[in-house]
Amino acid sequence: MATFKFLIQGKNNPTNIYVRLSLNKGKSIKRKTGYVINPSDWSTTGYPKQTDEDLKRFKNKLEQLKATLGTKLNEATGAGAEIDGTWLEHTIDEINNKKEKTDLDRLVNYCDYFIGSLPIKVQRNGKQGVSEITIKKYKTVKNKLSAFEAKQQKTFFVKDVNKKFRTDFIKYLQEDQKTICKHLRQIPQMCKNNLFRCT
Numbered sequence: 001m002a003t004f005k006f007l008i009q010g011k012n013n014p015t016n017i018y019v020r021l022s023l024n025k026g027k028s029i030k031r032k033t034g035y036v037i038n039p040s041d042w043s044t045t046g047y048p049k050q051t052d053e054d055l056k057r058f059k060n061k062l063e064q065l066k067a068t069l070g071t072k073l074n075e076a077t078g079a080g081a082e083i084d085g086t087w088l089e090h091t092i093d094e095i096n097n098k099k100e101k102t103d104l105d106r107l108v109n110y111c112d113y114f115i116g117s118l119p120i121k122v123q124r125n126g127k128q129g130v131s132e133i134t135i136k137k138y139k140t141v142k143n144k145l146s147a148f149e150a151k152q153q154k155t156f157f158v159k160d161v162n163k164k165f166r167t168d169f170i171k172y173l174q175e176d177q178k179t180i181c182k183h184l185r186q187i188p189q190m191c192k193n194n195l196f197r198c199t
Contacts, residue, residue: 002073004066006033006046013038014150017062019069021088031089033065034096038150048153058153068095107156108149111142141187148172161187 005020007030014036022028041048041055047062048055072091076083103109115138118130148169149156156165 002070004069006062006066008037008039008042011039013040014146015039019065019088019092021069021073021083023083029083029085029088031085031092033062033092034155035062035153036149036155037153054153061153065092065095105157105159107158107160108142108146110158111138111145115139115142144173145169145187 002024003022005022007018007020008015009018015038017033017035017037018030019033020028020030035058037048037058041051043049047059050056050059069088069091072095073083076087076091081087104113115135118135118138145156151172152168
């Protein structure tokens with residue numbers, strides 16, 4: 001009997017949540033679920049710890065994903081479809097209403113790309129590259145965004161940078177009032193989005 005189990009790998013925060021589909025004793029496949037979590041919030045039960053309401057709701061999301069995957073598996077098996085890693089990945093994307101995306105569509109990945117291009121970027125004054133201080137500032141923003149993803153248990157993409165994202169990110173940064181405007185100003189420079197203008 002086929003079974004689904006959630007798991008994480010590594011100790012970085014945030015870390016990806018995977019689902020393993022065991023088809024039989026000799027065959028299992030594993031793919032990312034599209035969700036991330038702080039490893040300290042993960043339980044050996046294969047679900048988030050139930051220490052607060054957010055984590056309880058997150059567990060419900062994963063349970064719903066597992067149930068839907070089971071339904072999709074039964075349908076695919078009945079139709080004679082080949083069950084492999086490609087099937088599992090595409091099915092997860094379908095459930096999450098996610099179209100095919102490149103690695104650079106993910107916000108934190110694009111931040112890495114943007115930061116990596118700074119040393120070769122030509123400024124208006126003709127000077128090539130930017131200062132180490134500027135690069136460090138962008139790296140700080142990227143780290144804030146990674147932590148924000150872990151808190152929200154969600155992977156953000158460049159297309160998600162809108163007014164709602166701005167509001168949610170501001171709430172997350174409330175603990176550090178002095179840096180809110182600075183972080184908000186730097187994100188649109190990377191994403192070319194004016195919705196983060198801070199007055």
